[in-house]
Amino acid sequence: MFFTYLRRELRRRRKAALVVASGLALGIALVIIVSSVSSGMSKAQDKVLESLYGLGTDMTVTKAATAPKSGSTGRPKFEFDAKDSDDDATQSTDRVMVQGFQTLASSTVGKVGKQDGVAGAVGGLSLSVMKVDGQFKRGEFQQEGGTSQGGGRGPGGGSGQPQGEVRGGGASFDVNSYTVYGTDVTQQDLGPLTSSKITSGRTFKTTETNAKVAVVDSAYAKEKTLSTGKTVTIHGTEFTIVGVSTADSGDAAANLYIPLQQAQTLSDSKNKVTTVYVKAADSQKIDSVKSAIQKNISGTTVTTSADLADTVSGSLSTASDLAAGVGKWLSIAVLVAAFLVAGLLTSSAVSRRVREFGTLKALGWKSGRVTRQVIGEALVNGLIGGVLGIGIGLAGAYAVTAVSPTLTAELGSSGGGGGMRGGMMGGGGPGFGRQSASKALDIALTAPVSLSIILIAVALAVAGGLIAGAFGGWRASRLRPADALRRVE
Amino acid sequence: MYTLQGVTKQYRRGKSTVHALAGVDLTIEDGGRLVIQGPTGGGKSTLLQMLGGLDRPTAGSIELDGMDLARLSEAKLTKVRAQNIGFVFQSFNLIPTLTAQENVETALVPLGVKAAERRRRAAEALDSVGLGERLGHVPGEMSGGQQQRVAIARALVKQPKVLLADEPTGNLDESMRDEIMEVLEALWKEHGLTFIMVTHDSSIARRAPRLATIRKGEVTITENAAA
Ligand SMILES: Nc1ncnc2c1ncn2[C@@H]1O[C@H](COP(=O)(O)OP(=O)(O)OP(=O)(O)O)[C@@H](O)[C@H]1O
Ligand SMILES: [Mg+2]
Numbered sequence: 045m046f047f048t049y050l051r052r053e054l055r056r057r058r059k060a061a062l063v064v065a066s067g068l069a070l071g072i073a074l075v076i077i078v079s080s081v082s083s084g085m086s087k088a089q090d091k092v093l094e095s096l097y098g099l100g101t102d103m104t105v106t107k108a109a110t111a112p113k114s115g116s117t118g119r120p121k122f123e124f125d126a127k128d129s130d131d132d133a134t135q136s137t138d139r140v141m142v143q144g145f146q147t148l149a150s151s152t153v154g155k156v157g158k159q160d161g162v163a164g165a166v167g168g169l170s171l172s173v174m175k176v177d178g179q180f181k182r183g184e185f186q187q188e189g190g191t192s193q194g195g196g197r198g199p200g201g202g203s204g205q206p207q208g209e210v211r212g213g214g215a216s217f218d219v220n221s222y223t224v225y226g227t228d229v230t231q232q233d234l235g236p237l238t239s240s241k242i243t244s245g246r247t248f249k250t251t252e253t254n255a256k257v258a259v260v261d262s263a264y265a266k267e268k269t270l271s272t273g274k275t276v277t278i279h280g281t282e283f284t285i286v287g288v289s290t291a292d293s294g295d296a297a298a299n300l301y302i303p304l305q306q307a308q309t310l311s312d313s314k315n316k317v318t319t320v321y322v323k324a325a326d327s328q329k330i331d332s333v334k335s336a337i338q339k340n341i342s343g344t345t346v347t348t349s350a351d352l353a354d355t356v357s358g359s360l361s362t363a364s365d366l367a368a369g370v371g372k373w374l375s376i377a378v379l380v381a382a383f384l385v386a387g388l389l390t391s392s393a394v395s396r397r398v399r400e401f402g403t404l405k406a407l408g409w410k411s412g413r414v415t416r417q418v419i420g421e422a423l424v425n426g427l428i429g430g431v432l433g434i435g436i437g438l439a440g441a442y443a444v445t446a447v448s449p450t451l452t453a454e455l456g457s458s459g460g461g462g463g464m465r466g467g468m469m470g471g472g473g474p475g476f477g478r479q480s481a482s483k484a485l486d487i488a489l490t491a492p493v494s495l496s497i498i499l500i501a502v503a504l505a506v507a508g509g510l511i512a513g514a515f516g517g518w519r520a521s522r523l524r525p526a527d528a529l530r531r532v533e
Numbered sequence: 534m535y536t537l538q539g540v541t542k543q544y545r546r547g548k549s550t551v552h553a554l555a556g557v558d559l560t561i562e563d564g565g566r567l568v569i570q571g572p573t574g575g576g577k578s579t580l581l582q583m584l585g586g587l588d589r590p591t592a593g594s595i596e597l598d599g600m601d602l603a604r605l606s607e608a609k610l611t612k613v614r615a616q617n618i619g620f621v622f623q624s625f626n627l628i629p630t631l632t633a634q635e636n637v638e639t640a641l642v643p644l645g646v647k648a649a650e651r652r653r654r655a656a657e658a659l660d661s662v663g664l665g666e667r668l669g670h671v672p673g674e675m676s677g678g679q680q681q682r683v684a685i686a687r688a689l690v691k692q693p694k695v696l697l698a699d700e701p702t703g704n705l706d707e708s709m710r711d712e713i714m715e716v717l718e719a720l721w722k723e724h725g726l727t728f729i730m731v732t733h734d735s736s737i738a739r740r741a742p743r744l745a746t747i748r749k750g751e752v753t754i755t756e757n758a759a760a
Contacts, residue, residue, distance in 0.1 A: 045648075056629070056671070399624075408615020408618075
């Protein structure tokens with residue numbers, strides 16, 4: 045009788061059931077959309093990090109910040125000969141600098157690799173090259189900029205925008221800077237290049253440890269009309285371009301990729317790396333691996349994806365804050381309201397059926413049986429609400445994914461001034477040597493729905509049904525058989 | 534057999550108290566028939582509720598076959614209602630969403646009768662009130678007289694000792710009244726149960742062998758040997 049009665053009630057009082065169900069559906073749909081959007085947000089953040097670190101990198105190891113040396117170490121110097129006024133021959137010079145000016149010994153890579161919980165470690169050297177071409181007429185080129193470098197610290201410290209200025213003569217210049225990444229060609233499964241695809245030509249061969257070959261990022265290739273087979277000259281060394289790579293998302297990690305040894309030679313930093321890319325054996329134990337490395341290898345700073353995520357700003361972080369804040373509270377509020385409304389509607393439905401339930405009690409139905417019937421109905425209403433809500437929620441999440449609103453992520457701006465975009469100095473905050481480049485990425489937002497979200501939705505539907513049932517059941521349990529004679533029309 | 538002694542029922546509404554029953558003493562033999570009448574608000578329905586175990590008196594005892602309905606536990610009282618008492622209401626009180634057959638079945642649910650057996654007995658009961666063709670109809674699809682017959686089938690399907698009817702024809706027009714009265718009378722004779730009915734119909738009251746008149750909660754019995 046329980047199921048017959050239940051079925052009949054739901055079929056013949058469809059509207060009432062639908063009102064309760066759609067309230068719950070709204071709440072549940074909102075929960076699904078908000079949580080899928082937030083997981084889309086964290087996916088987008090992962091993508092941002094991936095574009096910096098490459099696939100599968102759980103953390104990076106860089107040299108711990110030391111007091112920056114004043115003097116010439118970090119200061120690029122350009123030397124031009126002042127020619128006679130009539131001489132308009134083009135002169136050119138370039139400087140190769142290690143990004144962030146902080147390096148680790150290559151042996152650190154091996155040490156990191158031996159730590160517990162480390163699945164792989166690979167070193168890389170990030171360089172920035174500054175190239176100036178121009179013509180002079182009796183003048184003196186002077187480097188502008190703050191006198192104290194300060195590693196780019198302090199507000200606006202070390203403007204980072206290298207602007208050559210010529211005093212006392214006529215000149216025309218072209219200042220061009222680009223980044224070069226020296227990659228360990230023997231271990232290509234880790235590091236920044238993993239987040240790019242080779243779209244033309246090939247990648248490095250593992251034997252090309254010291255070959256004069258380069259892979260160029262597609263954006264830079266387009267800008268400089270470079271392509272596979274052509275050559276590119278860095279600080280007097282000619283490299284043959286063997287491939288063009290395209291970043292999976294956003295900006296590439298560097299404009300040019302060359303074998304690590306070549307990069308070390310170019311920058312005069314033999315056996316040095318700027319960053320060690322580390323993959324943990326267990327992604328759940330990243331924190332313990334981090335502390336092991338920091339404890340056992342002195343003078344290093346370990347930066348995990350989570351650390352880096354804190355430095356993401358821009359509309360992505362605004363949106364994810366929104367999703368975590370407003371979105372969460374909104375869906376909780378709607379859910380609570382939906383539960384209450386469902387409860388009150390169920391309770392008032394019982395009030396309208398006072399005589400019906402009174403009659404059943406007069407017929408000898410136990411109070412529990414009547415209450416169970418009411419709770420059963422509410423539970424089914426909750427489940428209908430759950431199904432509707434999951435449907436609406438999936439549709440909403442699908443719509444977000446289909447529209448894919450673009451979010452921008454800005455990175456490293458918390459590094460403290462020293463924009464690296466111009467190509468030099470900077471040397472951001474401690475630990476972010478390489479990331480000090482203030483990078484902006486455009487990421488399309490998706491709203492992936494996971495099975496656990498669906499399970500939570502089902503649980504919410506059941507909870508909503510039970511809450512509504514509790515309201516109605518309590519009301520029903522208090523009815524007396526004499527209520528069968530109540531005039532309620 | 535019913536034995537009522539000093540049955541009092543007071544309803545408290547705010548500060549005022551309504552004395553719906555004021556010390557009723559009454560005996561009703563098994564298989565007997567009692568017609569109750571009286572002015573509106575006199576306490577007829579209240580008395581019927583006491584007899585049916587739907588409510589408890591404020592004072593006094595209501596014995597049905599040795600059990601005092603006034604003092605029985607809630608669970609036992611529920612069982613008495615399920616097993617021994619059939620109720621027919623003025624406004625039918627059918628479950629609007631259930632079919633005629635399912636409505637009749639609801640009376641067998643608390644007795645733990647298996648579904649198939651329930652269905653069979655419900656169909657039989659409906660057949661006996663002339664609704665064998667209407668098993669699958671919901672109340673909304675039936676006339677008042679038909680609905681009341683479903684209610685009668687529901688009251689009788691469990692073969693109770695007592696049939697209580699509170700103005701069973703009150704909501705029906707003239708022609709249906711007689712029809713329902715005929716059905717009830719035939720069933721009473723057939724089943725030999727105790728039949729207590731409240732009515733406003735003076736022609737029925739006149740024909741009744743035993744008539745209880747309730748005024749302001751007090752009962753006067755009139756025996757009518759001729760009927
Ligand atoms: N649940 C209740 N709460 C308060 N007072 C009640 C309640 N039920 C009945 N009464 C009062 O008790 C008195 C007797 O009511 P009862 O329903 O028994 O009268 P009745 O004889 O059946 O009248 P009618 O012919 O109109 O059906 C009336 O004054 C009524 O107002
Ligand atoms: Mg009455």
